[in-house]
Amino acid sequence: RPITRQYATVSQSPVDLGGPPVPQRAAIDLTPSIPSPLDRQILKVASCSESPSLSELVHSYLSNSRHILNSSLLYESCPSALRKVNRGPSTANSPDVLLIAHCVQDGDEHKITVASGFALEAPSQREGESLILSCAHTLEEADSSNGSNLHSSSTSRRVNSGSFVISSEGNMYPVTDIVSSLPRSDLMIMSCKNPGVATLPVSPYPVHAGTPVLGHFVSHELPDEPGWRPWVGDSWSKWVRGTVLGYRDFAGRETQANPGTYDALSHLLFSPLPTAGSSGGPIIDEETGAVIGVMLGTRMDNRVEGTRGWGVPSETIFEVSLKLVRRTAAQAHFVDVQPTRARRETMIPGIQVVLIANM
Secondary structure, three states, rough: OOOOOOOOOOOOOOOOOOOOOOOOOOOOOOOOOOOOOHHHHHHHHHHHHOOOOOOHHHHHHHOOOOOOOOEEEEOOOOOOOOOOOOOOOOOOOOOOEEEEEEEEEEEEEEEEEEEEEEEEEOOOOOOOOOEEEEEEEEEEHHHHHHHHHOOOOOOOOOEEEEEEOOOOOOOOEEEEEEEEEEEHHEEEEEEEEEEOOOEEEEEOOOOOOOOEEEEEEOOOOOOOOOOOOOOOOOEEEEEEEEEEEEEEEOEEEEEEEOOOOOOOOOOEEOOOOOOOOOOOEEEEEEOOEEEEEEEEEEEOOOOOOOEEEEEOOOHHHHHEEEEEEOOOOOOOOOOOOOOOOOOOOOOOEEEEEOOOOOO
């Protein structure tokens, strides 16, 4: 129907305003909440799973804060054609990005928080398992519901909870442990049974402001814009083109990602604004096909610049990797105690060094 606009008018005749309006009673929705098909699947698995509870996973998340992994995360700033993430708005699906679900069920009530994640090219210490990177705030949000009563507590009522990694085919893999975390950077690394998806190449080098990137966006309703494809369950996904806008340190000060500088690049600003459920998903350098950041949400520093996408540069991931290894044809190792900012790279064959996390 046509859009109309109403305006206030001035009249010379008195207007009977009458008495104050009678407040309307808030409508009460008596319709029971019906979980979506994906929620029902998650709740079903959570009810019979013997995997760690949400409380146990949160304990691991806190106790393994800044824990240095005894694993080698491959250094892949310029991955090969077989490894690079070659995605775009016309991509049919996103099999290499995972849905992460944290679930709490107390009787008839439940809460599920979802995020995105991806597999790392680093071995898990648990046989047959993979390491999955995601954001941490959705776990903390689910735990806040787990700590509070969803409704009146009862010792006879069993509370089911857990975290699950879900592939684009809908296969669910319970999280067995959170092996390391960076709470200040809103990142965590989980371990679960190998989901059978491709690992993504991660670059330790930040890109310059203005670099074209791709972000894996998620929606739980089909948007009007073209290019959205069915993803996990009843959700939709799309690789969206964007741009890196700049960097901030933990104090919110602007920092630079220029060669020869060692500014603390704690957070990354990008456009466009990510959608709900995209947190934890990768930000890809469109030219190289490597992960250069992880989406976390949105942030507004001031009204002039407005709200912008908020993430963390991928160099942060290497803070919990024991070794920094370069993939080459000869599988030689690369020495880099602190990832440099240069685009050109120099290789020193046959040497390996331990990378210590910045404390």
